[in-house]
Amino acid sequence: MTNQFKVTLLRVLAIQVITLLLLGWLQQHYSA
Amino acid sequence: MHPLNWAIVVGWLGYAVSHGIRRSKNTKELEGYFLGNRSLPWWAVGLSVMATQLSAVTMIGTTGQGATDGMRFIQFYFGLPLAMVILGVTLVPFLHGARVYTAYEYLERRFDAKTRSFTALLFLLSRGMSASTIIAAPAVVFSAVFGWNLWWCVALIGVPAVIYTMVGGVQAVTWVDVKQMFLIVGALLAVVITLLIKIPLSPNDALHMAGSAGRLRVFDFSFSLTNTYTFWSGLIGGTFLMLSYFGTDQSQVQRYLSAKSVNEARSSLLISAYWKIPLQALVLLVGVLVFVFYETHEQPLLFNPTNDRTVREAEPAKYAALEQRFHAATSLAARDSLRTAAYELTSTVTHQAVKDVRKADVNYVVPRFVIGFLPIGLSGIFIAAVIAAAMNAISGELTSLSTATVIDFYRRWIRHDAPESHYLIVSRAATVFWGIFACIVAKFAVNLGSLIEVVNRFGSFFYGSILGVFLLAMIPRARANGAFVGLIAGMAAVGFVNFSQPDVSFLWHNVIGAVTVVVVGMALSLAQPQAVEAARAS
Numbered sequence: 001m002t003n004q005f006k007v008t009l010l011r012v013l014a015i016q017v018i019t020l021l022l023l024g025w026l027q028q029h030y031s032a
Numbered sequence: 033m034h035p036l037n038w039a040i041v042v043g044w045l046g047y048a049v050s051h052g053i054r055r056s057k058n059t060k061e062l063e064g065y066f067l068g069n070r071s072l073p074w075w076a077v078g079l080s081v082m083a084t085q086l087s088a089v090t091m092i093g094t095t096g097q098g099a100t101d102g103m104r105f106i107q108f109y110f111g112l113p114l115a116m117v118i119l120g121v122t123l124v125p126f127l128h129g130a131r132v133y134t135a136y137e138y139l140e141r142r143f144d145a146k147t148r149s150f151t152a153l154l155f156l157l158s159r160g161m162s163a164s165t166i167i168a169a170p171a172v173v174f175s176a177v178f179g180w181n182l183w184w185c186v187a188l189i190g191v192p193a194v195i196y197t198m199v200g201g202v203q204a205v206t207w208v209d210v211k212q213m214f215l216i217v218g219a220l221l222a223v224v225i226t227l228l229i230k231i232p233l234s235p236n237d238a239l240h241m242a243g244s245a246g247r248l249r250v251f252d253f254s255f256s257l258t259n260t261y262t263f264w265s266g267l268i269g270g271t272f273l274m275l276s277y278f279g280t281d282q283s284q285v286q287r288y289l290s291a292k293s294v295n296e297a298r299s300s301l302l303i304s305a306y307w308k309i310p311l312q313a314l315v316l317l318v319g320v321l322v323f324v325f326y327e328t329h330e331q332p333l334l335f336n337p338t339n340d341r342t343v344r345e346a347e348p349a350k351y352a353a354l355e356q357r358f359h360a361a362t363s364l365a366a367r368d369s370l371r372t373a374a375y376e377l378t379s380t381v382t383h384q385a386v387k388d389v390r391k392a393d394v395n396y397v398v399p400r401f402v403i404g405f406l407p408i409g410l411s412g413i414f415i416a417a418v419i420a421a422a423m424n425a426i427s428g429e430l431t432s433l434s435t436a437t438v439i440d441f442y443r444r445w446i447r448h449d450a451p452e453s454h455y456l457i458v459s460r461a462a463t464v465f466w467g468i469f470a471c472i473v474a475k476f477a478v479n480l481g482s483l484i485e486v487v488n489r490f491g492s493f494f495y496g497s498i499l500g501v502f503l504l505a506m507i508p509r510a511r512a513n514g515a516f517v518g519l520i521a522g523m524a525a526v527g528f529v530n531f532s533q534p535d536v537s538f539l540w541h542n543v544i545g546a547v548t549v550v551v552v553g554m555a556l557s558l559a560q561p562q563a564v565e566a567a568r569a570s
Binding site (some may be wrong): 005008012013015016020026028029030 | 113121175239244310
């Protein structure tokens with residue numbers, strides 16, 4: 001894996017994790 | 033429809049067509065017409081990639097799904113960001129670097145002519161049919177909601193897209209896509225704001241109401257091969273589906289082949305990696321808020337006006353009784369069960385399956401809200417956005433169908449050495465042919481409800497298998513015969529699973545197809561040199 005690919009992969013994964021956490025919070029907070 | 037709404041819709045269609053034609057430069061050569069001279073900026077290509085995937089079905093069907101089923105549909109896209117990163121380092125450099133017009137052209141360079149022609153033929157069959165369903169889905173809704181003639185609805189969506197695609201090729205498609213993406217996102221945001229104003233609750237209370245009704249449930253971590261909307265189906269099956277769609281489907285590949293460089297092509301795909309899930313969340317949120325709106329206002333028992341009228345005429349007493357109980361019901365569960373009873377009554381009257389009645393009704397939830405409750409002007413903008421979404425998807429398909437027809441068949445098998453001007457005439461004729469084909473099939477597709485499902489199922493038979501062939505293309509030891517036999521084996525494996533286990537979600541068909549092609553293709557390729565050497569030795 002090239003460094004550029006690693007950086008891109010990490011960036012995309014980080015954004016996805018943040019999005020999933022937000023969606024998880026939405027579900028948890030409002031479904032209670 | 034109000035004259036102001038008409039003016040907005042007609043004005044936008046006129047703008048889209050004239051903008052597409054105006055932004056087309058150097059379309060006197062094939063490379064300019066089909067690939068924009070490989071000079072389009074990454075952000076325009078990236079928005080066009082998103083626009084091609086976002087059709088009117090998203091605006092009507094997915095928002096309706098948000099209202100009736102909640103946010104869980106978003107799990108379908110969980111594999112997309114990962115797929116985009118994988119494509120950025122695998123297929124994108126291969127295809128862009130090969131300077132091909134179509135993805136299938138690359139397969140002839142790597143394998144042989146029969147693999148290229150067969151995959152291109154599968155593309156033409158599936159995309160030719162799906163182009164018609166893209167037009168049919170919104171046309172039937174417009175026809176039922178506004179009472180317009182169906183041919184007129186089909187023409188309203190199909191004709192402007194055919195005109196600017198035929199004249200301007202991929203440049204017209206890309207630049208119109210960019211403008212229309214702004215219209216679509218703007219219309220969705222405006223509807224969300226209007227809903228928050230119209231709902232007699234605070235945004236916090238509105239979300240609590242949606243949450244308590246299960247409409248904000250996003251995650252389902254159960255592992256099920258039969259359920260499309262789970263975390264694992266979306267992440268694993270979705271990754272393979274998105275790899276197939278963005279990596280091997282000419283309607284998407286053509287978008288990023290028109291980028292200036294490999295890096296720009298990669299960057300264009302990353303726009304989807306970052307923004308597709310938030311955009312889909314916005315689409316579903318519209319539906320969720322429409323659900324809350326209807327919970328705080330009087331709502332129709334059946335949203336589909338055609339079914340509503342038919343059942344009201346055929347079974348007036350039963351329908352009136354159901355309607356009375358529905359409006360008197362105080363709980364969501366009671367309303368849901370009465371609506372199911374209405375679906376069953378509709379099924380008895382119209383002889384459609386209950387699931388088809390339910391599925392069709394979902395498509396009318398948001399259009400009925402738009403027509404009945406959005407302010408004049410804003411409803412016109414939303415209708416224009418639905419038509420824009422349909423045009424984005426159809427124009428992307430038309431230009432790719434035309435490219436595959438001319439490059440993979442006409443130039444390859446019929447006339448190799450004609451001047452550019454000749455190929456351009458044939459390309460424009462092919463665009464018009466596929467446009468007329470899509471419009472005519474769309475007219476009949478609406479009367480054959482299950483045809484749309486048949487087309488989708490047909491596509492899922494070979495989507496993963498084609499991905500498998502492209503994966504083989506990147507493995508140096510893979511050989512042409514292995515790839516071709518692997519492709520057939522992959523399709524046969526998916527067909528076998530489809531008929532023996534019909535409940536398995538189509539998302540898993542892609543995984544099965546791709547893995548079978550790679551395994552069979554590699555086994556045959558590795559066996560081939562040994563067989564040749566053995567023959568030589570004997």
